Amino acid sequence: MLRNVKLISTTLLAVMMLVMAGCSSIATDSAEGNKQAVATSAESQSTKSADKDTMAKMVVYVPRDDGKGVRPQTITVDSDKKTLKYAISFLFDEDSRQSYPVFPKNVTVKDVAIKDGIARINLSKEFLEGGNIDGLSAQLRLASIVNTATSFDAVKKVQLLVNGETIKTYGGYDVSEPMSRMEQQIVK
CATH class of the missing domain: 1.20.5 (Single alpha-helices involved in coiled-coils or other helix-helix interfaces)
Incomplete structure (x- = not known):
């Protein structure tokens, strides 16, 4: 047991x-x-x-289809894409999807340089193509580019170049000097 x-x-x-x-x-x-x-x-x-x-917001100003100005469009992008060159390129792409695009086809941003508050935006030759540029189309194009550029803190004015050369007039507008923000063209 x-x-x-x-x-x-x-x-x-x-x-x-x-x-x-x-x-x-x-x-x-x-x-x-x-x-x-x-x-x-x-x-x-x-x-x-x-x-x-890694994400950032930026504003591009897209021409309205009714020709009454430009409208702000906030987009979210990777932080490394938050550049003026990308913003203007995005603007051109967005405009091409409009019912009535105002920018010429195939226009591209060659390069951008910002110094002392002035953005020098060098565009391809297509920016000048398309025959006689009327006042409204020119106004919408300029307002889109200038307002998009000046939405960046470092940019106060914009100087446009085509193939590295300063242009004097564009659709009846004097663009020989850097342009300031075009608030009156913004329609929300």
Whole structure:
């Protein structure tokens, strides 16, 4: 009988040790799982925060189809794309999707330089193509470019160039000097 008690006690002790070891493992796994969940949650928050940090808003001024001015359009882009060159290029693309686009097809931004508050925007030769540019089309084009450029903090005035050369007049407008923001053309 003593032998049976020893056998039962030993068996019971072995089972208890297995149960304890299993519980300990579960507790450890559970604790590690919680640590991983917390870490994953923190990484997720960090990623979301980083995504917010990598996005930026900017405003482009698109010509209205009714010819009554330009309308502001806020867009969200990757922070590295928040450049004046990208904004003007986006403006040209957006205008091409309008019912009545005002910019010539295939006009591109060759380069942009900002110095002392003046943005020198160098456009491709297509900007001057398309025959006789009427006053309204010229006004909408200039208002779109100038207002988009001056929506950037570093830009106070805009000088337009075509193929690196300053242009004197455009659709009856004197553009030989840097142009200031054209608030009167903005229609919300």
